[in-house]
Amino acid sequence: MSDTPRFLAACRGERLDRPPLWLMRQAGRYMPEYQKVREAAGSFMNLCRTPDLCVEVTMQPIKRFGFDAAILFSDILVPAEAMGAEVEFVTGEGPKIRNPFRTEADLERFHSPDPREAAPYVFEAIRGIREVLGSETPLIGFVGAPFTLMCYMVEGGGSKNFEHTKELVLGRPELADKLIDLITTYSIEHAVAEIEAGAQAIQLFDTWAELLSPPAWRRFCLAPANRFFREVRARTSDAVPRIYFSKGGGAQLADLGEIESEVLSIDWRLDIGRAREALPGRVLQGNLDPLNLYAGPEATKRRTNEILAQTNGQQHVFNLGHGILPKTPHESVDALVEAVHNFRAE
Amino acid sequence: MSDTPRFLAACRGERLDRPPLWLMRQAGRYMPEYQKVREAAGSFMNLCRTPDLCVEVTMQPIKRFGFDAAILFSDILVPAEAMGAEVEFVTGEGPKIRNPFRTEADLERFHSPDPREAAPYVFEAIRGIREVLGSETPLIGFVGAPFTLMCYMVEGGGSKNFEHTKELVLGRPELADKLIDLITTYSIEHAVAEIEAGAQAIQLFDTWAELLSPPAWRRFCLAPANRFFREVRARTSDAVPRIYFSKGGGAQLADLGEIESEVLSIDWRLDIGRAREALPGRVLQGNLDPLNLYAGPEATKRRTNEILAQTNGQQHVFNLGHGILPKTPHESVDALVEAVHNFRAE
Numbered sequence: 073m074s075d076t077p078r079f080l081a082a083c084r085g086e087r088l089d090r091p092p093l094w095l096m097r098q099a100g101r102y103m104p105e106y107q108k109v110r111e112a113a114g115s116f117m118n119l120c121r122t123p124d125l126c127v128e129v130t131m132q133p134i135k136r137f138g139f140d141a142a143i144l145f146s147d148i149l150v151p152a153e154a155m156g157a158e159v160e161f162v163t164g165e166g167p168k169i170r171n172p173f174r175t176e177a178d179l180e181r182f183h184s185p186d187p188r189e190a191a192p193y194v195f196e197a198i199r200g201i202r203e204v205l206g207s208e209t210p211l212i213g214f215v216g217a218p219f220t221l222m223c224y225m226v227e228g229g230g231s232k233n234f235e236h237t238k239e240l241v242l243g244r245p246e247l248a249d250k251l252i253d254l255i256t257t258y259s260i261e262h263a264v265a266e267i268e269a270g271a272q273a274i275q276l277f278d279t280w281a282e283l284l285s286p287p288a289w290r291r292f293c294l295a296p297a298n299r300f301f302r303e304v305r306a307r308t309s310d311a312v313p314r315i316y317f318s319k320g321g322g323a324q325l326a327d328l329g330e331i332e333s334e335v336l337s338i339d340w341r342l343d344i345g346r347a348r349e350a351l352p353g354r355v356l357q358g359n360l361d362p363l364n365l366y367a368g369p370e371a372t373k374r375r376t377n378e379i380l381a382q383t384n385g386q387q388h389v390f391n392l393g394h395g396i397l398p399k400t401p402h403e404s405v406d407a408l409v410e411a412v413h414n415f416r417a418e
Numbered sequence: 419m420s421d422t423p424r425f426l427a428a429c430r431g432e433r434l435d436r437p438p439l440w441l442m443r444q445a446g447r448y449m450p451e452y453q454k455v456r457e458a459a460g461s462f463m464n465l466c467r468t469p470d471l472c473v474e475v476t477m478q479p480i481k482r483f484g485f486d487a488a489i490l491f492s493d494i495l496v497p498a499e500a501m502g503a504e505v506e507f508v509t510g511e512g513p514k515i516r517n518p519f520r521t522e523a524d525l526e527r528f529h530s531p532d533p534r535e536a537a538p539y540v541f542e543a544i545r546g547i548r549e550v551l552g553s554e555t556p557l558i559g560f561v562g563a564p565f566t567l568m569c570y571m572v573e574g575g576g577s578k579n580f581e582h583t584k585e586l587v588l589g590r591p592e593l594a595d596k597l598i599d600l601i602t603t604y605s606i607e608h609a610v611a612e613i614e615a616g617a618q619a620i621q622l623f624d625t626w627a628e629l630l631s632p633p634a635w636r637r638f639c640l641a642p643a644n645r646f647f648r649e650v651r652a653r654t655s656d657a658v659p660r661i662y663f664s665k666g667g668g669a670q671l672a673d674l675g676e677i678e679s680e681v682l683s684i685d686w687r688l689d690i691g692r693a694r695e696a697l698p699g700r701v702l703q704g705n706l707d708p709l710n711l712y713a714g715p716e717a718t719k720r721r722t723n724e725i726l727a728q729t730n731g732q733q734h735v736f737n738l739g740h741g742i743l744p745k746t747p748h749e750s751v752d753a754l755v756e757a758v759h760n761f762r763a764e
Contacts, residue, residue, distance in 0.1 A: 233743065235712050242721070243713030285707050285739075286689040287724065322669030323687035341669035343632040361631050366581055367589030375588070378633065393631075397579065 077210050079141040082389050083273060083313035083334050085355055091385040092140035093412045094212070095405075096277075096317070096337075097395030098133040099145045102402070105132050116161040120147050126197035127204060134209060137409050141210050141273070142201060144266070146194055148216030148277060151262050152225055154190035155255070156182040165229070172228035174236065176247055182225075184258040187265045194262075195269035202270035213271025215263050217278035217316075218256045218296035222248070225255070234283055241284070241292055248292065256296045260303045267308045274304060275315040275337070279394075282320020289324055294331065301332045315357060319394060325350050340364075340393025345382040357389040360408070365400045369407035376411040385417045423554050425487040428735050429619060429659035429680050431701055437731040438486035439758045440558070441751075442623075442663070442683075443741030444479040445491045448748070451478050462507040466493050472543035473550065480555055483755050487556050487619070488547060490612065492540055494562030494623055497608050498571055500536035501601070502528040511575070518574035520582065522593055528571070530604040533611045540608075541615035548616035559617025561609050563624035563662070564602045564642035568594070571601070580629055587630070587638055594638065602642045606649045613654045620650060621661040621683070625740075628666020635670055640677065647678045661703060665740060671696045686710070686739025691728040703735040706754070711746045715753035722757040731763045 076084070079092040100106055106129050113119035120126065130145045149167050153159045158170040171181060188195060201211055215221075224230075226237040241248040263274050281293045301314050317337035321328050328336055329351050336354055338347050340361035347356055364375050380390070390412050396405075422430070425438040446452055452475050459465035466472065476491045495513050499505045504516040517527060534541060547557055561567075570576075572583040587594045609620050627639045647660050663683035667674050674682055675697050682700055684693050686707035693702055710721050726736070736758050742751075 233709055235709060235743075235745070238707070238709035239712050242707070242710050242717045282687060285686045285705075285710070285721070287721075289687075320666070320668075320687060322666075322671070323685075323689075325668070325671070326689075326692055339669075340631045341628060341635075341666060343669075343672075346672055359631075361584070361588070363579055363581060363584035364588050364631070366585050371589045375631070375633075397581075399581070 077140070077208050079210050079389065080272065080311075080313065082387070083315075083355055085353075085387050087417075088385060089417055090412060090415045091380070091383070091388040091390045093390040093409065094139040094141040094143065095133070095392050095396045096143075098137075098139060098143060099129045100396060101398035102396055102400040102405075103132055103136065105136075116147070117159065120145070120150055121193045123193050123196040123200050126193070127200040130197070130201050131204060134205070137405055139209075141212050142205055143212040143275070144194070144198060144201065144214060144271065146197070146214070148214075148221065149224060150191055150194060151187075151215055151259060152221055154185060154187060154262070155258050157225055167224065168229045169224060170228070172236070173225045173251055179250060179254070182251070182254060184254060184261065187258070187262040191262070195265055198266060198269040198271055210272040211270060212273045212275055212315075213263065213266035214275040214277060215259045215266075217276040217281070217293065217318075218252050218259055218300065219284075219293045220278050220280045221255050221259070222252050222292070223280040223283070225251070234280065238283070241288055245291065252292055252296050256299055260300055263300070263304050264307050267304070267312055271312070273313045273315065275317060276300060276333075278316065278318040281318040282323070286324065286327070290327065293318070294327065298330070298332045317357070329354065335389060337389075337391065338393065343382075344379055344388075348383065353387075355387045355389065356383070357391045359391070359393040362392045362394050362397050362400070365396070365404035365408065368401070369403045372404040372407045373411045376408050377415075380412070380415045385415055423486070423556050425556050425735065426618065426657075426659065428733070429661075429701055431699075431733050433763075434731060435763055436758060436761045437726070437729070437734040437736045439736040439755065440485040440487040440489065441479070441738050441742045442489075444483075444485060444489060445475040446742060447744035448742055448746040448751075449478055449482065451482075462493070463505065466491070466496055467539045469539050469542040469546050472539070473546040476543070476547050477550060480551070483751055485555075487558050488551055489558040489621070490540070490544060490547065490560060490617065492543070492560070494560075494567065495570060496537055496540060497533075497561055497604060498567055500531060500533060500608070501604050503571055513570065514575045515570060516574070518582070519571045519597055525596060525600070528597070528600060530600060530607060533604070533608040537608070541611055544612060544615035544617055556618040557616060558619045558621055558661075559609065559612035560621040560623060561605045561612075563622040563627070563639065563664075564598050564605060564646065565630075565638045566624050566626045567601050567605070568598055568638070569626040569629070571597070580626065584629070587634055591637065598638055598642050602645055606646055606653075609646070609650050610653050613650070613658055617658070619659045619661065621663060622646060622679075624662065624664040627664040628669070632670065632673070636673065639664070640673065644676070644678045663703070675700065681735060683735075683737065684739065689728075690725055690734075694729065699733075701733045701735065702729070703737045705737070705739040708738045708740050708743050708746070711742070711750035711754065714747070715749045718750040718753045719757045722754050723761075726758070726761045731761055
């Protein structure tokens with residue numbers, strides 16, 4: 073075993089006795105200590121904008137569950153706001169953008185500022201987290217993938233069918249290109265600033281990649297993600313692993329190999345053994361169903377062990393297939409942690 | 419060209435000059451003439467229960483767009499109601515089941531009656547449709563797939579995460595087996611009765627198949643679907659093609675070949691060329707994104723032609739990748755029909 077932190081060693085494909093473990097959205101509503109800070113902050117966006125509180129909630133799951141990586145507490149709409157979106161969180165309804173992008177003229181309302189000036193609290197939070205985080209626990213930075221961010225900026229919030237976004241990308245693809253280029257430009261700046269402030273890995277969250285048919289996926293997910301990964305790599309250290317998460321990536325499995333990241337994070341619907349076959353040599357992250365934890369500790373342990381047996385814990389960062397959910401019982405998280413910690417590679 | 423109707427010839431894999439075309443949910447809210455009948459019926463379930471009105475709305479898209487197959491107008495919750503579910507449609511909220519299945523004791527409340535007595539209007543509608551439908555246009559019958567029906571019966575309606583269903587199938591799989599066996603038993607009876615009344619093909623709609631990880635998919639989607647297909651085939655004519663639709667089937671692409679149906683209907687996220695490679699010799703149905711029609715006639719025609727070029731119209735039933743949506747412009751449907759009708763196989 074090298075003294076490289078387990079998470080970074082796994083991202084580099086090093087042989088390990090057990091895989092590292094962290095959970096998407098691990099600082100979140102399932103933790104009572106998070107709920108307390110969230111209430112004290114007044115609003116969700118206030119929490120995102122207050123570095124001390126971001127440090128506190130980022131550290132909570134590390135202290136409670138001993139995860140092998142921390143992830144910056146922020147929101148994927150922070151970059152949208154920096155670009156000119158008017159973001160608000162309506163309780164029970166999720167994020168809303170009051171000035172969605174719909175026409176060519178809207179290009180004038182969105183821009184790519186210096187993130188250090190537009191969202192300084194993000195980078196202050198990163199510096200604060202690195203100060204308190206042990207050297208064995210790396211900090212992951214993140215941004216929403218360009219297409220996923222575009223979905224929110226065009227739709228103005230979550231949606232069942234994302235009809236405005238679909239109309240834009242399928243009916244006016246040249247205009248969609250302009251918007252996604254702008255988003256990608258800003259996202260690169262934001263990610264570079266996160267890494268400069270101390271983030272040791274970077275994850276792109278392409279939650280809505282599953283909306284698109286293959287040709288649109290290649291144009292609006294694959295191409296912008298690769299531009300992002302290339303430019304971030306050119307401007308930062310080779311030691312910073314890049315992770316691409318797509319929900320629904322199973323439909324594009326044969327093409328996912330073209331994503332230029334060290335790690336591919338897959339959802340729970342895809343068989344990780346088949347993903348390994350289709351993506352030889354690629355480090356995979358995932359892929360326990362977050363709802364599996366609702367079924368209790370025994371069911372969680374059973375499925376965790378199945379996944380571990382499939383990968384033998386190699387070239388594998390253990391994670392969920394999507395973010396952990398608010399009503400997740402802590403006993404199930406404990407069972408997950410125990411199963412991964414007890415695993416020994418053959 | 420044989421004088422077999424184009425749709426049935428395609429399901430049998432016969433060589434055709436162009437593929438047949440029909441649309442999932444083709445009798446629906448995007449048609450003003452449907453809206454009129456729907457309003458006159460008072461409630462959605464009233465419409466489902468009135469054979470004359472079912473005949474009328476089933477025929478509307480055939481008359482208006484000349485589709486190559488008709489599909490029985492009914493709802494996937496009609497079998498749930500026949501089994502003992504208390505179904506209501508709340509405007510703006512979709513279907514609700516007031517007495518969802520949650521515990522072992524609930525098994526007593528659900529049963530498998532004779533569909534001809536429990537839902538006679540379905541079979542009367544089928545006989546009525548066959549009387550007015552020309553011989554060149556076959557009638558497709560359908561039921562919801564056992565897992566998808568279970569989702570509604572357990573959850574009590576639509577849901578973001580289907581947490582009750584997940585808890586049941588992952589935490590109490592033996593109880594879930596009992597429920598899904600009962601649903602499968604009734605669904606077989608219902609489908610056999612549809613075919614005996616005059617349905618010339620049968621489609622299983624597994625809309626929520628995409629919720630499950632691979633082991634649960636095999637147990638709760640694949641196995642019940644195959645029991646359904648085998649028993650329906652054993653009790654009806656070999657001339658009745660069987661179609662399996664799954665949303666999100668891309669994640670299970672390598673396993674979809676085990677589904678024992680003549681036709682596999684795939685969603686819009688999967689590349690139909692790759693599906694053809696993975697499922698050699700299988701007739702495929704699909705797979706235009708229903709939202710593509712929102713982007714207008716030109717965008718619809720462009721993508722339709724791409725899909726046609728991939729299959730050369732062989733072993734292919736042209737359809738959407740999911741049901742047509744309420745705000746679909748008729749000009750886009752016209753463009754789709756025209757593109758498929760103008761296509762000539764090489």
